Amino acid sequence: MKRINKKEVDDMAEEKTEAKTTEGKDTTLALLAYVLTWISGLIVFVIAKDKFAKFHGMQAILLGVLGYALALVTLGIGLFLVWLYCLYIGIVHAYKGEMYKVPYIGEYAEKYAS
Numbered sequence: 001m002k003r004i005n006k007k008e009v010d011d012m013a014e015e016k017t018e019a020k021t022t023e024g025k026d027t028t029l030a031l032l033a034y035v036l037t038w039i040s041g042l043i044v045f046v047i048a049k050d051k052f053a054k055f056h057g058m059q060a061i062l063l064g065v066l067g068y069a070l071a072l073v074t075l076g077i078g079l080f081l082v083w084l085y086c087l088y089i090g091i092v093h094a095y096k097g098e099m100y101k102v103p104y105i106g107e108y109a110e111k112y113a114s
Contacts, residue, residue, distance in 0.1 A: 034090030038064025
């Protein structure tokens, strides 16, 4: 068995805390962008000062528009599914500080958030 000294334990703890930092990103605002899809996304996009929150705001707007388009075709079920997906992105990715790009939509959101 290998013994671990105190310095190694301190180094591992420091690495874990570094991974959890969000480096000045407004993760709360990014999370809130997804709560009401395009409505909250628009509010966040307008008031956000950092690129991270603006990106998530624009992505929420685009997902909301897609959700309403799907709602017309699927009689409302599509909107509900897109809203659940938005909550998933907000809780799992945006709040952790990740710049998760939704396929196809993420590229547009990044372009307009710059």
